[in-house]
Amino acid sequence: MGLQIDLHAKLKEYFGFDNFKGNQEQIIKNVLAGNNTFVLMPTGGGKSLCYQLPALILDGTAIVISPLIALMKNQVDAMRSFSASEGVAHFMNSSLSKSDILKVKEDVLSGKTKLLYVAPESLTKESNIEFLRKVRISFFAVDEAHCISEWGHDFRTEYRKIRPIVEQIGKAPIIALTATATPKVQHDIQKNLDMQDAQVFKSSFNRSNLYYEVRPKVDPTKDIIKFIKNNEGKSGIIYCLSRKKVEELTEVLCVNGIKAASYHAGMDASARSANQDKFLMEEVNVIVATIAFGMGIDKPDVRFVIHYDIPKSLEGYYQETGRAGRDGGEGYCLTFYSYKDIQKLEKFMQGKPIAEQEIGKQLLMETVSYAETSLCRRKVLLHYFGENYDEENCGACDNCLFPKKEFEGKEYLIDALNAILEVKEKFKVDHMVNILLGETDSMIKSYHHDELESFGVGSEKNVQFWNMVFRRALIANYIEKDIEQYGVIKLTEKGHEFLKEPKDFMLMEDHNFEESEEKLQEKGGVSALDNTLFAILKDLRKKIAKKNNLPPYVIFQDPSLEDMCTNYPITLEELANIQGVGSGKAQKYGQEFVEVIKQYVEDNEIERAQDLVVKTVANKSKFKVYIIQNIDRQIDLEDIASAEGLTFEELIKEMEAIVFSGTKLNIDYYINQILDEEQQQEIMDYFMEAKSDNIGDAYDEFEGDYSEEDLRLMRLKLHSKHGN
Template sequence: MTSKDIDIYKELKTYFGFNKFKGLQEEVIKSILDGNDTFVIMPTGGGKSLCYQLPALIQEGTAIVVSPLIALMKNQVDAIRGISSHKGIAHVLNSSLNKTDVAQVKSDIVNGITKLLYVAPESLIKEEYVEFLKSQKISFVAIDEAHCISEWGHDFRPEYRNLRSIIERIDDVPIIGLTATATEKVQEDILKNLGMTTAKTFKASFNRPNLYYDVRLKTSNINSDIIRFIRLHLNKSGIIYCLSRKKVEEIAQVLQVNGIKAVPYHAGLDAKTRAKHQDMFLMEDVDVVVATIAFGMGIDKPDVRFVIHHDIPKSLESYYQETGRAGRDGGEGHCLAYYSYKDIEKLEKFLSGKPIAEQEIGNALLQEVVGYAETSMSRRKYLLHYFGEEFDEVNGLGANMDDNVRNPKKKHEAKDDLKTLLECVKLSNEKYKSKDIVSILIGKVNALIHSHKTDQQPYFGSGKNQDDKYWMALIRQALVARFIRKEIEQYGVVKITDKGLDFIEKPESFMMTEDHMYEEGDDITIVTNSKAGGSSADEVLIKLLKELQKTVAKKNGVPPYAVFQETSLDDMALKYPITMDELKNIYGVGEGKARKFGKPFIDLIAKYVDENDILRPDDFVVKSTGVNSGLKLYIIQNTDRKLPLEDIAKAKGLEFKELIEEMQRIVYSGTKININYCIDELLDEDQQEEIFEYFMEAEDDSIQKALDEFDGDYDDDELRLMRIKFISEVAN
């Protein structure tokens, strides 16, 4: 029986109640019914599951669906059972079943009742199941989340590697591979590993025109920013992704104490709690789920209005998959990611413990994420290029749904630099990856470059006029413009295209946008109407506060930064505190600091608010969960007892640097702390006096400037501890 013998529209209406197919569904279903190996690349929300469900229901026998997620299997089985009078039409076969359940599943398959059997890859390799399935009529095998078979996929599962040999043992049936996200490298891997290189491939567009892509620098004010964002999307459903369980719990708590209906979701919670929280989100008893990536794989809530990445993900596939949970109904979807290079360094550190091959893959995927976050070109174009799809950033659907397009950076002519770059790739025989090409251009030798004697070539150092960040930005833009490409077999090696060769012969205008340079200490400016309780710091007020800061500092005989830090002044110009209680909720201001210096500041702000008819955003005062108050008390009590700092850190599971950061927070918010006993062991009286005098006269409290000033006389920790002593004694 082929697709020509079946009225698939009638079957679609009978089983699912739809009158027409979506996107590529019809062609895919016909290919499966005709017995072809079929490969389907379709974004989240594109209707992949129907592609194998309908043929399974129509055809004789049982279709095996391999899926890595128990939650996803359960959802799909429940959905299929909902369209049939017989519960046995769909079953799962995984570790959650007892012996009685397994016997029932086998009986329904033998009796021809079961049309879809969902199996985890770990279950499929069990000998007893293989032997049983060999004796049954199997219609085809569908492999969902097929990217799991590739080490380059974002969710690699080693057990997926054995699938081809197991399928061959069961029966010679067509294989259907399905994935919501796959680069050319992953696609090639999937087809090769499943032995289906002749499969009919169907690839839908990855463009989701209703999603708005937005990347912001991650600063210490991130919680305030997230709360402001959620309040601007009041009563709408959203997901916040974090990389660690600890951070999930922390953010969920902060949201709850600030009046936002939120629940945590991660693998550390018991199954009952996870199911309850997922249901609360689906039933709209809560608006926000804060989750690790364990959440959402098996959920289909069409009206998720925002997806926030508190931590940048490990790959662009993960990012695409997770942002894809927004706006599945075609309505608005805001995809907001917070980026800081520190997070990338943490992920790199995590990779350093892995085998070399895994490290290389992980780092290559991470660099793509860095490129996406730092690029100033259309993020949609960058993302679609990563998935091998062209995008017209002027007329394409959703062209202006992106922060870079709405707030474009200046462009400059880079014709000559592009020619230099392309000549470097060509003359070095197309054997280097991006970072090595950058090294060659700026004249920096490494072992690989030296081994090929490239450092002796005339083009070595030909781009010394620009820095490494500039050349990396140009490489990214040249890749997207198709002047160069990345080799699939030796992933990451840069090759020149015919378009690139033509450019060398006949260079023409190439306008380049410079990447965002996210430096530590930068802050986010979210521009809104400052008269209306907006979320942009009031520049006029900042100027007045800085003048007052200097006056108060002079009166007290301390440097301006010892009164309030700049970040605290920015926060005041955002929230307009006019009482002592409100001032204590300002970033970096504790009770002691507010009491000592606060009165003139709240008086100035009250007068300013009154004179300028400012509508104060009083609902933007972020309440703290009090999570750190116990740690603060512990540190103060134990420094008073003169306990060694290393012991205090160890007792609280902190690195020494983390303890110093906590102590800095304590003194900067206005509380005294006595660490003279440990400083006396490190530095003599003259040394202490020298550093103390430096901080008294310094324009700001930068440790880097202090290190430069003392030129190696003192190390980072010594200067930080002395700064804590200084702030504690002169400002608190």
């Protein structure tokens, strides 16, 4: 238990957070225990904390291998803003001068540096290997680990050399991290880093705050301008596949009064980095970019990501859309799709090695099926990453909000599964579709598949229809893809059972993107709390950020500002209790904030929540003394209520008034009669993790397993124990 309390204290001390997110705590404990660790966590889930915190705690220096110079600089700046010592984090890459490198090496050898970020290219240099052999290394962190796999959306050959170099430098545990990996890529990473023994921590890839929409690409530029005008002042990224399109679109947006800038590999480095900074510092609202942009970006309040062109793979799409709403706020992901773009992409692939073309086509077909599907987009996306999403309607994608009509498809599924068995489970979907349609291409002839019973049984339907049947079968887990021979489909146990005993199987017609559809309605935005103060604080943050040459969110993130706009902290002590601030940050950046808030509170005669709580709640319970005395004597709550002529509901209200005003009540003796230890723990765990202690939310979460009274009593216990 000691370790846990310690970890929370360290988290608060270094980063100003009260609680870990998701499975961060288990991951960190695994790293501290010196084990190999593999982390799959979506963007915004708090990946970097998983190696930053243990690096600060452990002896020695952690070596973080990261593919992008911009990303390193961001992370090093962020780490330094949390710490008093400048040398706590450094990076080593081609952008440094000789004297810079000497300074870095000096800090590392003296033991000041807890995190050293290196590019994989720098790692392969003989002189650097020599240097690192002299360093006490706590562990290696391989960030963006999907770069190792050819099936990943961002394959880099130098990533394949990491393991042998680690061997040369000296043994230390490895933590590999990626924000996107299909089962196939995950398998590749572990094999290549020789860490099959690693404990794997996989967070859900569901980003519930993101809204997914795919529109037909009829007049995308006009649509985009209209969309941005409807979302005035919000930050967004627009991805295009070609540099030419990036330049053209940026120009059109600027002419239309939208603050936009470009970012692509054809620009010189200084122009690129200047535009990136303008975006971070909120001098421009929109960045139009090729996919080269974004991995180096850690901006939490990007409100929309638009794909002008469909990405080459679903992994790329997930990574890019994942840059929206990293602070948990609104994130709108809009993609424009036309099949012509896919044909263009296939043309680009010609001339590449055959194996690469094969992989590229496979990945592209997954994207097509995502774009054209009528299924819940979340379901399709999560299934691609090996995760089942069981909700019938996610409520946050175009397909769930505007569903298509369903029809019975049992017979079609039987035909599809029988065809797979007939070819001995050795072929991919496109070949299976050709068999069912009765197409006689060279492959069908050479395998004599035109002699099969299944040949042509589905000829009255089209390619799109049969693709949809196979996709539905995959998601319903009747068939699966082989990991080793990617794309070859086989029946699962569930598929074999279905053939023995067929049952209903509902299908939906897919979107026909050739016919332009009705445009989907715009989705509403999020609003801050005290909007006026929020705007003032954002300006102040921008000013301080500029002065310190840092992105605004390094000073304070949006959720922290929103918290300030609810609680109006006017002393540094109060500011330290604001979400995500902590005493270090309050000391470092807080003074001007509390002064501005204090002035604002006085000018607008605002009664602050702190004052209100004390005034209104303190003596609310007129039965206070009686209740406290009888609870001390462990009298049954029902008896206390009836003696005072209260209903049980009224008694709980009185108890809440007592506890919320700062008095402890120990009602364990009563709770132990109605809930066993396991049930209590389950409710406690929920409240400790939940964003708020709202009873309605808790009731929904447990789907009515616990009564409202049970939950309110447990909330009382929690507040008594931790709040007072």
